[in-house]
Amino acid sequence: MEQKQEYWGWLATGYFFLAAMGAMMAAVVAMLDVLGVTVIDQIYGWVSFAALVITGCGSLLLMVELTHIFRAYLVYARPKSIMCMGSYLLTSFLGLTFVYTTFFIYFVPWSGWVLVRKLVAVLDIVAALGLVVYPGLELAEARGRSFWQGSGLVALFLVSATSTGLAGVLLMLIFFELSGSEYLGVLSTLLTVSLVLQLVLLGSYLWGVRLNGTKEGRQAILNMVKGPYCVNFWGGVVVLGTLIPLGLSILGKMVPFAVGAAALVLIGGLFFRRTFLQAAERISMPGEENQQINDQQTKELAAALESRWMEKARWLKNQCS
Amino acid sequence: MSEYKKVACHFCHMNCGMVAQVEDGVITKVTGDPEHPFNQGAQCPRGASALDHLNHPNRINFPLKRVGNRGAGQFERVSWEEALGDITAKLVELKDTYGAETLSSLGGTNRTDDFARRRFFNLFGSPNVAHTAPVCWIPNFLVEAASYGWAAFDPEIMNTRCVVIWGHNPATSYLPEMRGLLQAKENGAKIIVIDPIFSETAAKADLWLPVRPGSDNALALAWLNVIITEGLYDYEFVEEWTVGFEELSERVESYTPEWAEEKTGVSAELIAQAARMYAAAKPACIQWGVATDQFGRGSSAGAQARAALRIITGNLDVPGGDVMPGPHPEFITDWEMELNELLPESQRQKQLGADKFKLNTWPGYQLLTDNMVRVWGKSIPAEWFCEANAPMLFRAMITSQPYPVKACIVLANNPLVSYANSRLVYQALKSLDLLVVMDYWMTPSALLADYVLPAASWLERPVMTTTYGVSDWLIASERAIEPMFERKTDVDFWRELGLRLGQAEYWPWENDEEIFQYRLAPIGLETDSYEEFVQCYRMAFAPREYRKYQERGVATPSGKVELKSSILEQLGYDPLPHYVEPPFGSEARPEQAKAYPLTLVAGGGFMPFFHSEHREVTRIRLLRPYPRVAINPELAKKMSIHSNEWVWIETPTGRVKQQAFVTSAVAPDVIQAERGWWFPEKPTVDPELMGVFESNINVCLDDDPDTCDEACGSWCTRAVMCRIRKVGEGD
């Protein structure tokens, strides 16, 4: 019996996390830009550059995950597949964010074309939202892993991405010593709202799966709530990643609190992706639980036996020399 | 250029037909032979791994001579010439000192051409050949032979109405047979399975009787009671063709279903229902099951009851019933090849165990042979059916009583794993002056040897299948390639040893094929070579005849089918079916019941292994990597044992550990431990001996001759008091 989803591990987790964080960072500044909020526009370029770098790192993780990295271009080959669509979204987002970032480089001829910049910002927001939302739909393609339910995942991923994006922007603000700005407060409030929403959605998602889900869906939740992932889930996602930052952001708008909250939100986001990826075990085949050893143990035993036979063959041969 | 050779698998005694594709002397593929009647093109996982076995890097490829201490794992390669020369010299010396009987031989189940072994031994002058035969078919066969002159071992399942599968799990041991069984079921036959374990076969049965381990005899007696009391027997056949029915009726009167309910744990109603189902179906048959040979004391008493069931229901040698093949009338059988007549009477009398277990030693064998020759013209081979008793043989090796047994040739066997009481076997093998082991692998037993000789496997030698020399058919298969490296066939070995010991006139043939060709000649097909026979005919089945007793008579002293066996009576045994307490049960040993509250079933074949073989074929091993002991969930819970945890299995004789397999297939007070386990990956030195004492369930079994079957010396593996506990840390 599959105890966990084992095909997509840390690399995919990292990609999902970084892409979501980068996308929502870019989306937040693009939104502010479109809305005409100018007070902190001096860092729009930096945030969007950071988003570019962060998402870019994420894409690298994705590339590393492939066994045939030189064939990576083939991921664009079948637009009908959701993963291929994701690749297009990712590429568009990276491109748009890059273009958007260039508007903030003073020597670039088009740096003053505000209207064009805002148009790019709108497109970037669309791409960012797509990038954040598609993984939920992608995972929902796994019909045998009913823990992943499309609509719920989309909402949850969106909110989690928003939290991490806001946290990213917050950290940037502080890094650029704009902590005095009233926008720190505004962003902080937004983060609070996002975290509350995250908590509610998380709870209702798990509740929903528990109520309506299949055996393996319920098992996944059990694994999270009191099984092998409970430390990650309760410690990482709920307490560290949501409750403490929530408390901190409610407590005050002071810089140390905000830094702490934002940093914890990022850690929480990572744990969230990790647990949600891992926990989704596949529907069990009849009798699958009766295997004496699992696939991994089989591999290890096979290697151990083979090497022992070789050792014995040398021993037998030595008798013959 | 590809050649296709018709070979026979010898990874079990089904001998399924295979086709080997050979290119430039190298086998590239082995598949099932679609034209073969047994497997019809199929292979089991072992057969499908034939090449892994043939080319395994750990196969013994050259003769090895021990140079270090016994068991130290130090050998040197020698030539066959040197090895056989040394062995010959030692044998001559030992024979001069102690007499020919000091040489013994041990075999397992049929992996070899045993007529050659016996031929060599008869010429050498020793009666002390032993196999695991007493716990495999021989008690059932011989009791049947005493009752009706041959065993009715070919139940015509395809034409029957009811099949009784008694102590047998063909779904893991005889797959082609299982296919037939399921086809019979589709044709409307009822399947009754008698087994304490909910086996793969029981899962497909119409009726499963979950008897308490070792209580099968009680069940058989109760069936006799029901069938006779309710008048469900075949009056005509009983009247015309049997003797002893009156005595039998009297005898089974007290064995009521209610009496059996207490012994078997199966309700009296269910017992009676099953008996009626079996008796009412015409024709019906009872399949032989190996478990029924492994109850120790009482094994042949149970066989007597089953033989009586076949007789009184009129299923003997009828279409769709228990068909009795008899010997093949034409081809030269194993018996004819053995030269038993050359073993002097004085040497026959020395056969170890012949004074105690008389049915499967010279006293009984002589009586049976006289009757068989009268009716059939031929007898059954002495190999398997007339042997030294292994527990007595091991004791003689250790104690030199009644005389010293100083040498042993082990061929196609790993005695440390396959005989009961492994530590005693260990002591016995270590007491020898000369131990020769011919095998595919460096087994734990081979590690103790003075000479380890490389055996050719079935792709490298021809195989002629005649069901241990007692069927009226033969299936011939050729070798795909000449033996690789310096491997030799078993026939080559016996012959070459024989030549060195002055037996030249009796070994005129150069190789296996010449012998087989000689044996086939009387069929009169005029083929020029054995290979030609294989390619053109492949098999020879005697025309099937039923009710052969009508024309030929019955090969018993009375000429009738004997419900009261005069041969058993003459040998001093109870001639009628009777109840015997299982020797290691709480009935026989109430004083031990408290300390050992569970019942151990130590056996039952399981895929993908055959006996102690195949642990070193990686692909096969990965299917079942570690030994498992089946434990009921209720017991597991009580003992806080979880699946795959290591568990000690303890009897007064010894303890081993296996992994817990928590399953409701066994009753809460019964455990079933896998047999045949050793670990070829573990250290190759004495006393580890590749973990031969770690999980090998035979360590836990006693083979005290007083607990063995009275007539055949079978030791008990199936109902032994035991206890279990979880293996602790550093334990």
Added chain:
Amino acid sequence: MRWGMLIDLKKCVGCHACTVACQNENHLPLAMKYCKVYKVGPEGEYPNLTSYNIPIACMHCQEAPCVEGCPSGASHHREDGTVSINPKKCVGCRFCLLVCPYGVRHMNKETGAVEKCTLCVERLETGEVTRCTETCQLKARHVGDLDDPDSELVRIIHKENARPLYEHLGTKPSIYYIMP
């Protein structure tokens, strides 16, 4: 034309011959199995028990999540209805491993491509049966054309009311089972 298979669980005894024969036929790494066999049960309480065995390999789904999800087109349907993998196109994203509900796909570390049961199409095309069918001692497997209403395969499927495993997942497998 749509190749399909029927597995009779009334007959299967769980001997693993198909597993091993398939491994050898396809020269698979030791621990990789295109076809696994699971023992189900025994369920119930001694002695009221049921048990059966079930071989599981690629179901060659008509609506195959692996094909739908493959970004490169490596996983595809052949004209004969089987699901096939073009190893030259596989980028190794493992998404198909994730979405296959039956868990029958494997990443071959040596080739970097995903592999699975091919239904031995190259054997089927030459008139042979699949290796697993050939080696089955119990004759529990039948292979044939699901689109041909007169084929023995379709006839038995109807007669025995054979169904695919986990039909509710909606992948429309081409492997049918006669339940015990």
